[in-house]
Amino acid sequence: xxxxxxxxxxxxxxxxxxxxxxxxxxxxxxxxxxxxxxxxxxxxxxxxxxxxxxxxxxxxxxxxxxxxxxxxxxxxxxxxxxxxxxxxxxxxxxxxxxxxxxxxxxxxxxxxxxxxxxxxxxxxxxxxxxxxxxxxxxxxxxxxxxxxxxxxxxxxxxxxxxxxxxxxxxxxxxxxxxxxxxxxxxxxxxxxxxxxxxxxxxxxxxxxxxxxxxxxxxxxxxxxxxxxxxxxxxxxxxxxxxxxxxxxxxxxxxxxxxxxxxxxxxxxxxxxxxxxxxxxxxxxxxxxxxxxxxxxxxxxxxxxxxxxxxxxxxxxxxxxxxxxxxxxxxxxxxxxxxxxxxxxxxxxxxxxxxxxxxxxxxxxxxxxxxxxxxxxxxxxxxxxxxxxxxxxxxxxxxxxxxxxxxxxxxxxx
Numbered sequence: 429x430x431x432x433x434x435x436x437x438x439x440x441x442x443x444x445x446x447x448x449x450x451x452x453x454x455x456x457x458x459x460x461x462x463x464x465x466x467x468x469x470x471x472x473x474x475x476x477x478x479x480x481x482x483x484x485x486x487x488x489x490x491x492x493x494x495x496x497x498x499x500x501x502x503x504x505x506x507x508x509x510x511x512x513x514x515x516x517x518x519x520x521x522x523x524x525x526x527x528x529x530x531x532x533x534x535x536x537x538x539x540x541x542x543x544x545x546x547x548x549x550x551x552x553x554x555x556x557x558x559x560x561x562x563x564x565x566x567x568x569x570x571x572x573x574x575x576x577x578x579x580x581x582x583x584x585x586x587x588x589x590x591x592x593x594x595x596x597x598x599x600x601x602x603x604x605x606x607x608x609x610x611x612x613x614x615x616x617x618x619x620x621x622x623x624x625x626x627x628x629x630x631x632x633x634x635x636x637x638x639x640x641x642x643x644x645x646x647x648x649x650x651x652x653x654x655x656x657x658x659x660x661x662x663x664x665x666x667x668x669x670x671x672x673x674x675x676x677x678x679x680x681x682x683x684x685x686x687x688x689x690x691x692x693x694x695x696x697x698x699x700x701x702x703x704x705x706x707x708x709x710x711x712x713x714x715x716x717x718x719x720x721x722x723x724x725x726x727x728x729x730x731x732x733x734x735x736x737x738x739x740x741x742x743x744x745x746x747x748x749x750x751x752x753x754x755x756x757x758x759x760x761x762x763x764x765x766x767x768x769x770x771x772x773x774x775x776x777x778x779x780x781x782x783x784x785x786x787x788x789x790x791x792x793x794x795x796x797x798x799x800x801x802x803x804x805x806x807x808x809x810x811x812x813x814x815x816x817x818x819x820x821x822x823x824x825x826x827x828x829x830x831x832x833x834x835x836x837x838x839x840x841x
Contacts, residue, residue, distance in 0.1 A: 429805055433612050434528070435555040437806050439813075440781035440799075443550055443557055443646040444592055450553035454483040455544060456527030456611070460517050461535040462490040465497065466569065467656050468535040472499060480545035482531065488521030490514060515620035515630040518604070522614060528552075530614055534605040536656040537563060547608040547651035550644075555610035556802065557644040558635055560591075560602045561651035568656040578659045590647040595780060596683040596697075596755060598645045599638075604631030606653045609638075617641050621680065628660065628673040636681040640755050642802030682753050688724070692742075695753030696726040698775060699797075701746065703761045704730035710763035710825050712736060713834045715743075717764070721771035726751065755798050762791040763825025765834065770821035783812025788820050 434453065438445045457475055461468050468487065475485055485502045489495065491509025498504050505524045507517055514534075522530060529548045533539065543561060550557045565575035584601045588594045591601060604620075617638050624630035639645060681687045682697035700718055702711055711733050719725060719742060728746045729737060737743045750757060756775055774787065774794065783803060784795040796812065803812035833839035 429801070430612070430616060432555050432805060435551075435553055435610075437554060437556060437802055437808070437811055438644070439811060441592060441594055441644050441646075442781075443554060443644050446550055446553040446557075448553075450549075453528035453548075453552050453610075454526070455480070455529045455531060455548050456522075456525035457482040457485045457531045457533060457544065458518060458521035458525055459485065459487045459533050459535055460490065460514055460521065461487055461492065461496055462517075463492045464535040467538075468496055468498075470568065470656075471533060471535055471538045472502060474538045474541070475544075477541050478539070478544045479542050480548070482544055483527050484525060486521045486525050487535075488517045488524070490517040512626050513622070514604070514627075515624045516622040519619045519622060522611070522619060525611070527611060529610055530608060532604060532607040533653060534655075536568075537605045537653045538568065538656070539606075539653040540651075543606075543651045543653055547606075547648050550646055550648065551608055551610045551613070554644055555613055556638075556642060556805075557609065557646055558602065558613070558638045559608045559646045559648050559651075561606035561608070561653055562647070562649050563603055563606050563653055563655050565655050565658055568654060575658050585647050585649065588647075590649055591645045594645050596636075596639060597685040599632050599635035599681065599683065600685055601647065602631050602635035602645065604634070605655065606651070607631065608648075608651075613638070613643065617643070624676060626669060626672055626676070629677040632677050632686060633680045636683060636686070637753075640682070640753060640798055642798045642800075642805065682724075682755065690723070692723055694724065696724055696742075696751055697754060698722050698725040698756045698758065699728065699750050699754040700725060700758040700760060701728045702733065703759070704733065704746065705761075706733070706763055706825075708733075708736055709829070709831050712831055713765050713829060713839075714760055714763045714825070716834065717766060718758075718760075718771060721768040722775075726754075750797065755796065757795040757797050759793045759795070760791070761793075763829075764788065764791055764820070764822040765825070765829070765839070766820075766822040770823075774818065774820045774822060777818055779815050781813075782815030785815045786817045788822065788824060789817075791824060794818065 489506040682695045783799045799812035
């Protein structure tokens with residue numbers, strides 16, 4: 429974790445509270461390209477007509493047979509042709525850039541004159557912000573006819589007030605072809621995952637990682653770029669390729685809507701730490717009850733408790749660091765048990781603008797790790813305030829409960 433080099437932060441996802449007088453920062457536009465010279469020419473020409481000229485433009489070529497031709501003053505970087513590697517080529521372009529703020533475009537996505545000016549305003553003020561512009565569609569290489577925008581995306585932006593009211597599922601509404609963030613934040617979260625080696629998914633995974641790390645998500649509807657051709661949903665795609673993309677995202681995200689619902693694969697969203705002071709039966713019932721409700725959670729235990737828990741791969745040592753993929757941490761001080769509904773209701777009650785809640789008169793503490801990460805980064809505890817105590821339908825441990833009664837179903841859970 430590094431200290432932010434400029435700007436400020438806000439509570440929750442309230443990007444609408446960003447200062448409007450933030451100093452301007454240098455801007456680099458990185459354009460990903462493969463075998464699209466005519467479309468690249470159009471996009472580079474549009475970048476020369478911006479109301480706010482970028483400080484530099486970098487074209488990152490994903491192994492075209494012939495190097496693209498770029499005007500004087502545009503930097504060109506290339507990688508070998510080894511299949512579809514847009515995640516890697518974007519990282520290559522960013523590595524060659526020098527600006528404080530990044531704007532990412534694809535060669536076939538041509539910006540309107542105000543795009544740069546509008547899309548960089550938030551990351552200049554809020555360097556943890558990941559901002560998506562509005563991608564519209566037209567047959568730019570043919571008739572010029574405007575094509576439909578994806579209705580599901582329009583609906584999502586409308587329902588979330590341009591992602592202002594978004595939750596952990598909001599990563600699904602970010603598009604790598606028209607994206608902006610600070611260079612510091614790009615490096616902080618690690619850029620694009622280069623193990624994506626086929627079309628699609630790398631932008632959702634980056635947005636999910638950004639959100640989990642404590643970042644903000646925003647849609648700048650007035651920062652428009654035109655994609656040459658229909659949205660991917662309007663094109664015929666190989667069903668096997670679509671399946672591969674979905675699996676790749678599910679294996680790398682932990683938020684509902686893209687991760688697995690039952691299979692025990694992919695990163696954990698919830699991490700629980702059970703107090704070493706629990707009695708053996710108290711710990712086993714709490715552990716079994718919790719994992720029955722959250723089969724993809726991981727639980728940290730002391731050595732004696734780990735020996736009792738057996739070889740379950742979801743059980744970690746208590747001293748192991750919290751996985752960076754996790755958004756929620758539950759510390760259980762005293763035994764709790766109950767059915768799946770009681771556990772899921774408790775975790776779902778975590779307020780998106782609150783860092784932590786006491787639960788059941790101190791029996792547990794529920795924490796929003798993404799807000800705590802943000803507060804630590806800025807050294808501002810008010811970014812992850814303590815919320816009101818939470819009641820729960822879970823049952824408090826009592827010595828009348830035995831493992832036999834819990835497994836047999838007559839302990840009340």
